[in-house]
Amino acid sequence: MPFLTIVYALLFYVATALLVGGLAYKIRQYAKTPAPLKIPTTPAPVTRSGVVLRMFRELAFFESLFKSNKWIWVFGYLFHFGMFLVLARHLRYFTDPVWTWVDLIQPFGLYAAFAMAAGLGGLWARRFLVDRVRYISALSDHLMLALLMAIALTGMAMDYLTHTDIVAVKAFFLGLMYFNWQPIPEDPVLLLHLALVATLMIIFPISKLLHAPGIFFSPTRNQVDNPREQRHLAPWAARLENK
Amino acid sequence: MADFDTPELKEYPVIPHLQEGVMAHSKPFVAKEEFQEQLGFPGELVDNWEQVALDKMEELTGKYRGFRVFLDSCVKCGACTDKCHYYLGTTDPKNMPVARQDLLRKVYRRNFTFAGKYFPKLVGAVDLTKEVLDDWYSYFHQCSQCRRCSVYCPYGIDTAEISMAAREIMDSVGVGQKYCNEIIGKVYKIGNNLGLPQPALVDTLEGLEEEVEDDTGVKVRFPVDEKGADILVVTPSADFFAEPHVDGLIGYAKVFHEAGISWTLSSHASEAANFGMFIGSYENMRKVSLRIREAALDLGVKRIVMGECGHAWRVAYSFLNTLAGPFDFLDPNYPVPQHILEFTHDLIQRGALTLDKSANDDMVLTYHDSCNVARASRMGSKPGGQFTIPRDVIRASCNHFFDMPQDTIHEATYCCGGGGGLLTDDLMELRVKGALPRMEALKQVVEEHGVTHMAAICAICKSQFSKVLPYYGFTMDSIVSVHQLVSNAIVLGNKQ
Numbered sequence: 001m002p003f004l005t006i007v008y009a010l011l012f013y014v015a016t017a018l019l020v021g022g023l024a025y026k027i028r029q030y031a032k033t034p035a036p037l038k039i040p041t042t043p044a045p046v047t048r049s050g051v052v053l054r055m056f057r058e059l060a061f062f063e064s065l066f067k068s069n070k071w072i073w074v075f076g077y078l079f080h081f082g083m084f085l086v087l088a089r090h091l092r093y094f095t096d097p098v099w100t101w102v103d104l105i106q107p108f109g110l111y112a113a114f115a116m117a118a119g120l121g122g123l124w125a126r127r128f129l130v131d132r133v134r135y136i137s138a139l140s141d142h143l144m145l146a147l148l149m150a151i152a153l154t155g156m157a158m159d160y161l162t163h164t165d166i167v168a169v170k171a172f173f174l175g176l177m178y179f180n181w182q183p184i185p186e187d188p189v190l191l192l193h194l195a196l197v198a199t200l201m202i203i204f205p206i207s208k209l210l211h212a213p214g215i216f217f218s219p220t221r222n223q224v225d226n227p228r229e230q231r232h233l234a235p236w237a238a239r240l241e242n243k
Numbered sequence: 244m245a246d247f248d249t250p251e252l253k254e255y256p257v258i259p260h261l262q263e264g265v266m267a268h269s270k271p272f273v274a275k276e277e278f279q280e281q282l283g284f285p286g287e288l289v290d291n292w293e294q295v296a297l298d299k300m301e302e303l304t305g306k307y308r309g310f311r312v313f314l315d316s317c318v319k320c321g322a323c324t325d326k327c328h329y330y331l332g333t334t335d336p337k338n339m340p341v342a343r344q345d346l347l348r349k350v351y352r353r354n355f356t357f358a359g360k361y362f363p364k365l366v367g368a369v370d371l372t373k374e375v376l377d378d379w380y381s382y383f384h385q386c387s388q389c390r391r392c393s394v395y396c397p398y399g400i401d402t403a404e405i406s407m408a409a410r411e412i413m414d415s416v417g418v419g420q421k422y423c424n425e426i427i428g429k430v431y432k433i434g435n436n437l438g439l440p441q442p443a444l445v446d447t448l449e450g451l452e453e454e455v456e457d458d459t460g461v462k463v464r465f466p467v468d469e470k471g472a473d474i475l476v477v478t479p480s481a482d483f484f485a486e487p488h489v490d491g492l493i494g495y496a497k498v499f500h501e502a503g504i505s506w507t508l509s510s511h512a513s514e515a516a517n518f519g520m521f522i523g524s525y526e527n528m529r530k531v532s533l534r535i536r537e538a539a540l541d542l543g544v545k546r547i548v549m550g551e552c553g554h555a556w557r558v559a560y561s562f563l564n565t566l567a568g569p570f571d572f573l574d575p576n577y578p579v580p581q582h583i584l585e586f587t588h589d590l591i592q593r594g595a596l597t598l599d600k601s602a603n604d605d606m607v608l609t610y611h612d613s614c615n616v617a618r619a620s621r622m623g624s625k626p627g628g629q630f631t632i633p634r635d636v637i638r639a640s641c642n643h644f645f646d647m648p649q650d651t652i653h654e655a656t657y658c659c660g661g662g663g664g665l666l667t668d669d670l671m672e673l674r675v676k677g678a679l680p681r682m683e684a685l686k687q688v689v690e691e692h693g694v695t696h697m698a699a700i701c702a703i704c705k706s707q708f709s710k711v712l713p714y715y716g717f718t719m720d721s722i723v724s725v726h727q728l729v730s731n732a733i734v735l736g737n738k739q
Contacts, residue, residue: 026315033308036525038561039401041393041618043626043654058397068322068395076320076397126321131261133321135336136345138367140358141319206357211398214316219309220399225621227561228578231568236306240529 005172005184008194012176015201022205023213030217036234044225051224058221071126079119079148085112086155093170094177110159117152120145144207147200154193164190247672249714250332250679252686258325259334266335270381272669274419281428282527285417292416293371297354299415300347303408304355310408313400314351317341323392323402328657329385332676337382340392340402346378347409380418383409385673387663388521388554389614394654406663407523414522422667423518430531435480435514441468444510447483455493461735463493463500465508468542472507474499475539476583477515477559478550479702487724488705491551494726497733498587501596506548509538515555516702520562521664528558532566535559535580545573547580551724553613553701554662556582560620584700585622587729588632591639597734603641606696608728609688610637610646611681611708612656613701627653633700633725640728645692651684659699661707674707675714682715689717698725 045051057063062080065073089109092098124145127137158164165185175182184191203209216222276286289295304311323340325331330338337343345367352359352368359368369375388403413419429438439447448465455463466472476499482492499506512534519528539547547570549559559580564570570579578585590596610633622628630653638644651657660677688694699705699722708722 030308030312033305033311035308036306037565039309039404039619041390041399041401041654042621042629044621046621046624046626058399062397064395064399065320065322065397068326068397072320072322123320130321132258132324132336132339133319135261136319136321136324136339136341138319139364140362140366143365203358208316208318211316211318214312215398217308217312218316218399219312220393220401225626227564228580231564233565234306237525237529237565240526 001181002183002186004186004191005181008172008184008191009176009181011195011198015198019201019204026205026210027213030213034234034236035219035223036237038223038225038227038232039219040223040225041220042225044223046225048224051222055216055222058215071122075119075122075126077119078115079123082112082114082116082119083148085109086116086152093166093173096170096174113152113156113159117149117156120149120152124149140207144209147196151193151196151200154189154196157189158187158193162187162189247675249675252679252683252715256331256680256683259331261336261339262334263336266329266333266338266385266673267378267381269385269670269673271384271665271667272421273380274421274424278421278424278428279414279417279419281431282414282419282424282524284414284419284424288417292376295416296371296376296412297350299412300351300408301355303411304351307404307408309401309404313344313398313404314348316398317344317348317400320397322395322397323400326392326395327386327402328389328391328660328680329387329673329677332660332679333385333673335385337378338385340396340400343382343386344400344402344405346375346382347405350375376413376416376418379409379413383413384420384665384670387614387658387661387665387677389658389662390618391614391655391657394618403663407520409523410521411523414524419522420664422669423521423664427518427522427527427531430514430518430534434509434511434534436516436518437480437483439480439483439513441510444483444508444513448508451489451493451496455496459735461500463496463735465492465496466506467508468510469505469507470542472505472542472544474504474506474546474548475512475535475542475544476506476508476548476550477512477535477538477580478508478583479515479552479555480513481702481706482550483513485702485706486709487720487722487727488551488702490727490730491724492726494724494728494730494733495550495583497730497735498583498590498596498726501733501735502590507542507544509542511541512538515549515552515559517555517558518664520554520558528562529566532558532563535563536567536570539570540572546577547573548583548586549580550583551700551702551726553615553703555702556613557615557619582622582632583726584632584636587726588623588636591636598640598729598732599734600640600642600732602731603728604643606641606723606728607643607645607692607694608637608641608723609644609685609692609694609697610634610652610725611659611697611699611704612652613699613704614656614658614662616700617654617656633698637698637725637728640732645688645694647684647688651680657681657684659701659704659707660711662701662703666703666707675711678707678711678715682711682717685717686715696721696723698723698728700725
């Protein structure tokens, strides 16, 4: 087995384990931490199904961000939904036979990469051009955008500049999934792309990318506005009553 | 007296460029030992304060899901940076919500996250030093916990939650704020924020009875500690003597008189406001809240109604059931607690009040949505009732009403500049500058519609505006209580 194949195989096992394990740890931590007081940002839904709808609008349309700032909304939306389509398109490397809907979105996924890069570019430009955003940006905020941009650009390069042997790439990943390792194509652009993706997976649970699971646990968005109708009491607060 | 410049009111609101450190000098007086200790906090900065503070921070991340999720989730997108009235009024970048949170987040990262422990420079993590603590004291007392930023954050991060936690951490190491902590002490000792004892309260209310009788010829009662009354009214103690608050209290009394329902105030729970929330202390907030339960049980009332007060209504509406419930001993046909506006609104809907709108014809009105009523509570059964119910009552009481611009009302409303435990003279510069966005919105309706008065339903808003309106060229009496309008318009004796 070629040395690079072993390195990349191990890298992706480790990255996947850290991503899944790290996220599971954080999600468990969020779920187990009580929210002792009712703090939905009002006006808030008064029923559980209303909350599901509010959450859906937040996730599907970035509702609060839309209210806030149209530039961040446009760039953020382009980036996130571009990336979403690109990721969906990549499912063809992990499924055999490829699911029909994944087949159908292939052409859109291609354009989505441009949307993703454009969104990232806009967000990054704001970190330099808007004095308020410049002030709050740490080095890690720039590096995160650099990492995502590099992933997008190396991915696009393989479509438009140097073609890589995607049949072999697919064989490599299916091999990882079924523990039947296949050699990875030794194409430098591909290797760079994959190394960056593995990096992103590794830092996901220890970085601000935690906003992805975090939003589901945000009490200002996921609580039902019914404090007068139903008594809400956290376990640690209930213990105060027995003192 | 003022050693600062009042910001200029522009034709249209402008997002200012930031000027670092311009508000670093602003900090409230520190609480003395005796006021700290009666709340269960150390009297002065403890020796190993760094460790005590970090332990407290860790404890709070385990007790409050919001605090933990908010510390992890911020991506520094910048959506909140132009949303805080204190940033808009002062231009100090640490008054941008995200930067305010970061004062605490950078210490959290340094001590409780992998990236901050091993790559502090990369993620902007820092150790907790005396300089950081000083920054906390300064800037976490430049947040009025109004939640405007939380409306616009894509993850719903609420800076109020971070501010409350920061203040609790500071209290736990012995650095408390004089204004809040002294007031909570007064509530424990006497029953209200002003330290108005029972005999003085009785006296004041008798005076009001005489005044209303002289005015209207009708004997409208202001009962206190009357056992067996139907309704316990809990109102901010400013309602007992401050202007324009007291005109609101007179309004409540007239409404109860017309409704023919017996009511009483309580000298034990003679305060609706709950400063325990401002300092983020669940225990103190609970202790203050329990006084309302005790009064309700003691007086044997069937219902609880809260007077006009913003943060008080948040604690009452959102937290009272949690902190001092269950209220199964009260009449289950009514929500517990009810807002006085819900009560009055209901009577108006049923045609039980006669209101002569022309009694308020000397005023052209607008309405200031109080931050915590708007974004942290509700009135009535539908979301947004906190916006429509007060406006319905105002429209039923006067002929001339105009709203301020859309992006300054309802959920987008600006804080008055004095909320969250900042309504103290040692923070006058902050209060004046923080009022800027509201003053700009007011100026617009003054010029476009000839508005003469602004109505509000919060004791803090009313006190704050009486004080800061003159800085911007308005008269101090152009702030009025909503129930003051009801009081002017109500025709007494009509329904009996």
